[in-house]
Amino acid sequence: xxxxxxxxxxxxxxxxxxxxxxxxxxxxxxxxxxxxxxxxxxxxxxxxxxxxxxxxxxxxxxxxxxxxxxxxxxxxxxxxxxxxxxxxxxxxxxxxxxxxxxxxxxxxxxxxxxxxxxxxxxxxxxxxxxxxxxxxxxxxxxxxxxxxxxxxxxxxxxxxxxxxxxxxxxxxxxxxxxxxxxxxxxxxxxxxxxxxxxxxxxxxxxxxxxxxxxxxxxxxxxxxxxxxxxxxxxxxxxxxxxxxxxxxxxxxxxxxxxxxxxxxxxxxxxxxxxxxxxxxxxxxxxxxxxxxxxxxxxxxxxxxxxxxxxxxxxxxxxxxxxxxxxxxxxxxxxxxxxxxxxxxxxxxxxxxxxxxxxxxxx
Amino acid sequence: xxxxxxxxxxxxxxxxxxxxxxxxxxxxxxxxxxxxxxxxxxxxxxxxxxxxxxxxxxxxxxxxxxxxxxxxxxxxxxxxxxxxxxxxxxxxxxxxxxxxxxxxxxxxxxxxxxxxxxxxxxxxxxxxxxxxxxxxxxxxxxxxxxxxxxxxxxxxxxxxxxxxxxxxxxxxxxxxxxxxxxxxxxxxxxxxxxxxxxxxxxxxxxxxxxxxxxxxxxxxxxxxxxxxxxxxxxxxxxxxxxxxxxxxxxxxxxxxxxxxxxxxxxxxxxxxxxxxxxxxxxxxxxxxxxxxxxxxxxxxxxxxxxxxxxxxxxxxxxxxxxxxxxxxxxxxxxxxxxxxxxxxxxxxxxxxxxxxxxxxxxxxxxxxxxxxxxxxxxxxxxxxxxxxxxxxxxxxxxxxxxxxxxxxxxxxxxxxxxxxxxxxxxxxxxxxxxxxxxxxxxxxxxxxxxxxxxxxxxxxxxxxxxxxxxxxxxxxxxxxxxxxxxxxxx
Numbered sequence: 117x118x119x120x121x122x123x124x125x126x127x128x129x130x131x132x133x134x135x136x137x138x139x140x141x142x143x144x145x146x147x148x149x150x151x152x153x154x155x156x157x158x159x160x161x162x163x164x165x166x167x168x169x170x171x172x173x174x175x176x177x178x179x180x181x182x183x184x185x186x187x188x189x190x191x192x193x194x195x196x197x198x199x200x201x202x203x204x205x206x207x208x209x210x211x212x213x214x215x216x217x218x219x220x221x222x223x224x225x226x227x228x229x230x231x232x233x234x235x236x237x238x239x240x241x242x243x244x245x246x247x248x249x250x251x252x253x254x255x256x257x258x259x260x261x262x263x264x265x266x267x268x269x270x271x272x273x274x275x276x277x278x279x280x281x282x283x284x285x286x287x288x289x290x291x292x293x294x295x296x297x298x299x300x301x302x303x304x305x306x307x308x309x310x311x312x313x314x315x316x317x318x319x320x321x322x323x324x325x326x327x328x329x330x331x332x333x334x335x336x337x338x339x340x341x342x343x344x345x346x347x348x349x350x351x352x353x354x355x356x357x358x359x360x361x362x363x364x365x366x367x368x369x370x371x372x373x374x375x376x377x378x379x380x381x382x383x384x385x386x387x388x389x390x391x392x393x394x395x396x397x398x399x400x401x402x403x404x405x406x407x408x409x410x411x412x413x414x415x416x417x418x419x420x421x422x423x424x425x426x427x428x429x430x431x432x433x434x435x436x437x438x439x440x441x442x443x444x445x446x447x448x449x450x451x452x453x454x455x456x457x458x459x460x461x462x463x464x465x466x467x468x469x470x471x472x473x474x475x476x477x478x
Numbered sequence: 479x480x481x482x483x484x485x486x487x488x489x490x491x492x493x494x495x496x497x498x499x500x501x502x503x504x505x506x507x508x509x510x511x512x513x514x515x516x517x518x519x520x521x522x523x524x525x526x527x528x529x530x531x532x533x534x535x536x537x538x539x540x541x542x543x544x545x546x547x548x549x550x551x552x553x554x555x556x557x558x559x560x561x562x563x564x565x566x567x568x569x570x571x572x573x574x575x576x577x578x579x580x581x582x583x584x585x586x587x588x589x590x591x592x593x594x595x596x597x598x599x600x601x602x603x604x605x606x607x608x609x610x611x612x613x614x615x616x617x618x619x620x621x622x623x624x625x626x627x628x629x630x631x632x633x634x635x636x637x638x639x640x641x642x643x644x645x646x647x648x649x650x651x652x653x654x655x656x657x658x659x660x661x662x663x664x665x666x667x668x669x670x671x672x673x674x675x676x677x678x679x680x681x682x683x684x685x686x687x688x689x690x691x692x693x694x695x696x697x698x699x700x701x702x703x704x705x706x707x708x709x710x711x712x713x714x715x716x717x718x719x720x721x722x723x724x725x726x727x728x729x730x731x732x733x734x735x736x737x738x739x740x741x742x743x744x745x746x747x748x749x750x751x752x753x754x755x756x757x758x759x760x761x762x763x764x765x766x767x768x769x770x771x772x773x774x775x776x777x778x779x780x781x782x783x784x785x786x787x788x789x790x791x792x793x794x795x796x797x798x799x800x801x802x803x804x805x806x807x808x809x810x811x812x813x814x815x816x817x818x819x820x821x822x823x824x825x826x827x828x829x830x831x832x833x834x835x836x837x838x839x840x841x842x843x844x845x846x847x848x849x850x851x852x853x854x855x856x857x858x859x860x861x862x863x864x865x866x867x868x869x870x871x872x873x874x875x876x877x878x879x880x881x882x883x884x885x886x887x888x889x890x891x892x893x894x895x896x897x898x899x900x901x902x903x904x905x906x907x908x909x910x911x912x913x914x915x916x917x918x919x920x921x922x923x924x925x926x927x928x929x930x931x932x933x934x935x936x937x938x939x940x941x942x943x944x945x946x947x948x949x950x951x952x953x954x955x956x957x958x959x960x961x962x963x964x965x966x967x968x
Contacts, residue, residue: 136725137715137718137724137725137728138718138719138724138725141718318719326719327718327719328716328717328719347886351884355882356883356884356885357883357884357885358883359876359879359881359882359883360880360881360882360883361881407715407937408937411937411939414939452871455869456869456932456940457940459867459869460867460868460869460932460933460934460940461867461934461937461939461940463867464712464865464867464934464936464937465712465937466715466716467712467713467715467716468716
């Protein structure tokens with residue numbers, strides 16, 4: 117009883133807390149929302165629109181320069197989408213746009229079948245085809261082709277019999293992508309959108325009644341992002357699930373050889389949520405540093421090491437997984453190390469619940 | 479056994495009843511001829527204590543406390559089972575998972591087919607109601623013990639200390655005549671009615687509850703808890719959003735204070751509840767402690783169970799006082815000697831409590847920190863002690879072909895299973911064996927299974943838990959230490 121009394125007395129003598137942890141969390145949500153999520157989604161809408169315009173220009177007069185411009189527009193549009201995978205919660209699941217934007221690996225047969233079956237191509241065409249025949253991967257297939265030869269890709273659009281039809285399909289997909297990107301951005305940024313709920317966490321937000329709920333969401337978001345990189349984007353092509361049978365067909369963005377760029381943008385998205393972006397604020401790093409500066413330093417180093425590993429990875433990934441499996445496996449290991457840091461140590465330091473059941477403890 | 483007549487001269491009376499000679503012979507009294515002629519004092523003392531102890535064990539005590547606990551236990555079990563059902567956990571925990579982690583020797587325990595488990599939970603609800611009402615009590619309590627324990631044996635990942643406590647309490651209750659008062663059985667059959675029970679029966683429940691508290695406190699006597707305020711420092715940080723107290727919870731001094739207070743509470747609260755001078759304050763502390771822990775942590779029915787159990791440590795007549803009933807009076811019966819049946823019951827209880835004392839201490843037989851190795855961690859009342867997060871990836875290799883697989887168990891297990899397995903070596907081994915069996919069933923026999931298992935304990939840098947070079951498909955679960963569990967890094 118005496119010790120209990122001492123304990124209670126000590127806690128009463130603690131005085132007012134030196135800083136408001138709730139305010140610190142809200143500052144992170146405010147910053148991540150304003151400087152990471154919002155600009156990423158706005159960029160995606162903007163670049164999806166630009167992609168649609170370039171594909172229309174390509175289809176109006178197909179030539180190598182316009183094809184190259186469209187290909188570049190595709191890469192540019194893909195970057196913010198990849199970055200947004202670090203916050204693939206909320207609207208992207210609720211309004212179900214993910215498969216329509218990025219169902220991969222692309223299935224060329226399905227795309228060709230959809231083109232063949234589409235008698236008249238209009239604004240509703242994309243809605244009438246399955247996820248495997250639209251979105252960024254399907255557009256990538258159309259823009260880059262399977263032969264890694266731009267001339268062949270261009271020839272498919274200039275073909276007298278089917279080129280216009282094919283290009284119209286491409287344009288329909290591009291406009292559909294813009295619509296989906298806009299819907300996603302609206303769901304986040306519009307009145308009553310998810311961003312407002314996130315930033316109001318613990319202060320009247322129905323979606324996030326406590327700041328811990330929002331913190332859980334953000335941390336789980338970047339953990340999930342890096343996990344997908346390790347297990348899906350690298351693990352599957354490396355044959356992790358198939359007894360070591362390497363399959364270049366499972367490499368992301370394999371027609372454009374954009375896989376490592378995609379990975380880097382994935383990482384940039386996660387890093388932006390952790391470190392923050394722009395001026396005048398910080399991401400999760402502020403919260404981690406407050407409780408464990410050494411861990412924060414390790415996580416920062418982990419991001420740098422992972423970025424260096426991507427930059428130094430053998431490329432293109434499509435070929436490297438066969439010619440330099442050890443090099444790709446090393447990249448996977450580096451990303452896995454970052455995943456462990458986030459999934460184990462950051463989660464533990466911040467008291468985050470790893471998207472588990474609400475079953476009882478002890 | 480007749481009570482000894484009161485000594486006329488108490489000043490000269492032997493301190494213990496019986497034939498013990500005075501410890502200090504009166505001046506002038508003859509010296510004992512030799513020490514051999516005197517009874518050995520210790521032996522004599524023991525000889526004297528034995529009948530007194532036996533008498534004390536069977537001395538009548540008010541049944542009211544036991545009957546009240548029976549009612550509370552039954553109601554809580556009923557509510558707990560319904561809550562489990564309502565949350566969808568019957569399906570989530572037991573029916574949907576294609577694989578279950580099992581206890582050694584109990585792998586044959588499987589969920590009922592079809593809707594059988596739902597019927598089983600209905601039975602638990604009905605049996606709990608019978609226990610609360612005291613209807614067909616003996617049978618109902620025994621079946622409740624079996625029914626609840628069956629559920630617990632289905633899935634090791636669902637192990638919780640308070641589920642184990644429920645099983646133990648249900649077992650003890652099944653052996654006690656808790657339907658002797660405030661029960662339908664006693665109303666229907668007056669021969670069952672009784673105002674008192676032998677003291678050892680209430681004492682068994684009291685000792686069980688006290689052991690839970692004390693071992694929970696003993697488990698906190700380590701540097702992490704007492705000096706570093708871990709894991710409370712981590713857990714409290716997650717609750718800074720609570721009104722009023724939230725901002726203080728991020729202050730490490732609060733974590734330190736609460737760690738000390740928590741350890742002191744667990745270690746001593748049974749004593750404070752038993753001592754009349756501190757009882758009221760202690761009871762307030764019990765309510766406060768379990769309310770706070772229930773508020774801060776997802777403990778389910780645990781705070782309710784422990785609060786109800788703590789009431790057993792109050793004077794046995796507390797329900798009479800609470801309800802304003804006539805006070806209980808000790809029967810003026812002569813001091814009793816245990817009957818044959820009671821001696822048998824006492825022997826069984828002695829065995830039970832030997833196990834209860836040994837189980838929480840068995841981790842000392844294993845090398846390393848039990849918080850890290852988990853060897854001897856279950857059935858030991860190590861309640862709310864560790865913050866551990868783990869991640870496991872299996873590497874499967876077919877030696878015949880050189881083919882390899884990398885398996886993330888999170889894709890194949892429920893979140894609860896994956897979370898629990900990731901920090902518990904025996905479960906990591908068990909799943910490795912399962913993977914080997916699975917591959918064999920797919921026509922790939924004799925695969926080697928390795929685990930890349932990393933764990934962070936109390937926020938320390940993550941480290942390997944399992945030797946990555948050990949083929950877990952070929953190691954058996956030993957009785958002793960598991961050599962393939964790596965030590966906690968320091």
